[in-house]
Amino acid sequence: MTATRKIIVYELRDIVRSRWILFYALFFLVITEGLFRFGGGSANALVSLSSLALVIVPLISIVFGAMYLYDARSFTELLLTQPVGRVALFKGLYIGLALPIAMSFLLGIGIPLVFRGILATAHLETALVLAVSGTLLTFIFVALAFLVAVTVEQKVRGLSVSILLWLLLTVLYDGLVLALAAFFADYPLERPMLVLMLLNPVDLARVLLLLTFDLSALMGYTGAVFEQFFGTLAGKAISIAGLMSWIVIPLVAGIRRFKKKDF
Amino acid sequence: MIEIRGLVKRFGPLRVLDGLNLDLVRGKVTAILGPNASGKTTLIKCILGLTHFQEGTISFDGRLLDGTHTYRRKIGYMPQVARFPDHLRGREIIAMLKDLRGRPESTDERLVEAFQLGSELDKPVDTLSGGTRQKISAVLAFLFDPVMLFLDEPTAGLDPVASSMLKDRILQDRAAGKTIILTSHIMSEIEELADNVVFLLSGRVRFAGPSDEVKSTTGQDGLERALAQIMTRDSNEIPA
Numbered sequence: 001m002t003a004t005r006k007i008i009v010y011e012l013r014d015i016v017r018s019r020w021i022l023f024y025a026l027f028f029l030v031i032t033e034g035l036f037r038f039g040g041g042s043a044n045a046l047v048s049l050s051s052l053a054l055v056i057v058p059l060i061s062i063v064f065g066a067m068y069l070y071d072a073r074s075f076t077e078l079l080l081t082q083p084v085g086r087v088a089l090f091k092g093l094y095i096g097l098a099l100p101i102a103m104s105f106l107l108g109i110g111i112p113l114v115f116r117g118i119l120a121t122a123h124l125e126t127a128l129v130l131a132v133s134g135t136l137l138t139f140i141f142v143a144l145a146f147l148v149a150v151t152v153e154q155k156v157r158g159l160s161v162s163i164l165l166w167l168l169l170t171v172l173y174d175g176l177v178l179a180l181a182a183f184f185a186d187y188p189l190e191r192p193m194l195v196l197m198l199l200n201p202v203d204l205a206r207v208l209l210l211l212t213f214d215l216s217a218l219m220g221y222t223g224a225v226f227e228q229f230f231g232t233l234a235g236k237a238i239s240i241a242g243l244m245s246w247i248v249i250p251l252v253a254g255i256r257r258f259k260k261k262d263f
Numbered sequence: 264m265i266e267i268r269g270l271v272k273r274f275g276p277l278r279v280l281d282g283l284n285l286d287l288v289r290g291k292v293t294a295i296l297g298p299n300a301s302g303k304t305t306l307i308k309c310i311l312g313l314t315h316f317q318e319g320t321i322s323f324d325g326r327l328l329d330g331t332h333t334y335r336r337k338i339g340y341m342p343q344v345a346r347f348p349d350h351l352r353g354r355e356i357i358a359m360l361k362d363l364r365g366r367p368e369s370t371d372e373r374l375v376e377a378f379q380l381g382s383e384l385d386k387p388v389d390t391l392s393g394g395t396r397q398k399i400s401a402v403l404a405f406l407f408d409p410v411m412l413f414l415d416e417p418t419a420g421l422d423p424v425a426s427s428m429l430k431d432r433i434l435q436d437r438a439a440g441k442t443i444i445l446t447s448h449i450m451s452e453i454e455e456l457a458d459n460v461v462f463l464l465s466g467r468v469r470f471a472g473p474s475d476e477v478k479s480t481t482g483q484d485g486l487e488r489a490l491a492q493i494m495t496r497d498s499n500e501i502p503a
Binding site: 263 | 264311313315336338342345347351355378403
């Protein structure tokens with residue numbers, strides 16, 4: 001077994017026993033069940049659940065990701081005095097944290113979906129795309145959290161940066177794009193808009209979901225443009241590739257900083 | 264055993280270690296002393312590979328430290344404050360480090376008995392007192408029979424019984440030829456344990472030698488007064 005895998009095993013064991021990971025799963029369980037019971041049809045429930053997941057998954061992943069790494073600092077130091085390389089340790093800490101958060105989300109939405117037999121219906125594809133998007137967003141925002149935590153020395157400041165980053169990517173970004181669209185309304189904006197959407201992981205996940213829902217008309221201007229421009233299949237492929245690079249780039253940057261860091 | 268030459272560590276404009284030279288000798292207990300911010304912790308962290316330095320060299324058993332981690336197989340480290348993942352049990356943390364070191368056949372768990380840690384090791388660490396965590400930390404430092412031990416204020420937070428157990432263990436290990444480096448603010452402890460003292464001031468070695476020598480050169484009886492005299496003599500030498 002490699003050092004990375006050994007670290008993952010023990011970190012997983014630590015995290016699955018913590019209360020917040022349980023609450024996170026319960027939160028999605030209750031919300032999913034509630035939406036299907038009172039949300040007016042499975043299709044509607046899945047749309048609502050997706051919009052919620054696009055906001056909550058990034059928030060929990062980035063806040064708990066950063067908090068965990070700050071709190072684990074002195075144990076990380078101890079591990080670094082063992083014959084373990086820094087890259088192996090960083091990878092272990094990252095996967096060992098992102099994995100249980102993603103599993104918690106998947107269990108939370110998965111249990112009600114399975115019990116309600118949703119997976120046997122025409123909504124199977126949507127549910128799967130939701131699961132994939134949530135998982136990718138988890139890995140993206142934990143990677144961002146780690147990048148913040150190895151860059152910003154102080155915990156309180158690091159947590160503030162994490163929350164600001166979340167706010168920027170989930171809320172402010174769309175507002176800015178909209179403002180930009182209004183401001184340059186007289187110009188052809190399709191291409192710049194596409195580029196702007198590719199630059200935000202939350203938008204990418206939203207595109208992926210909306211292409212699956214076949215609701216791109218509801219997504220307004222940019223969504224329609226996106227489908228027109230790429231078509232459904234290529235659109236999905238591009239979204240997934242974009243999301244993947246949103247995992248890799250912060251992670252590589254984080255590893256580089258972690259290697260140089262003084263403890 | 265460890266040779267340090269011209270070690271420089273800068274944090275911005277501040278030279279925390281300022282061309283430090285030091286030899287740490289095999290089979291001795293060396294205490295690193297110095298006022299706050301004199302570079303003690305930074306020095307230890309440089310040797311352990313936790314902190315990168317800008318200039319100078321550190322060699323361990325004749326081999327230069329170059330960022331690889333194999334030399335740390337021979338090192339045990341007890342940090343000043345021990346914190347572990349909250350929901351793991353002591354036993355699991357011990358198992359984790361054993362796994363990371365490739366499950367060596369023989370490990371040294373004598374301190375588990377000495378501290379009577381038995382049942383405490385089955386509780387999650389976040390329910391344990393600071394002193395108990397400190398004991399686990401000591402167990403981990405001695406676990407792999409390291410040839411060199413770094414103990415950062417090892418007895419701080421331990422009760423008198425545990426503290427004397429740990430000191431006995433340090434003396435036993437010295438007798439067995441281990442190299443032990445420790446920091447402490449308790450002078451009586453240093454007088455009891457240390458063969459050599461290294462006194463750091465502003466990132467340089469101000470004095471390094473047998474602890475008896477400090478007393479004889481300064482003409483002072485106790486180590487604390489002897490060191491205080493070195494410090495005040497220094498400030499007298501520098502015109503204000």
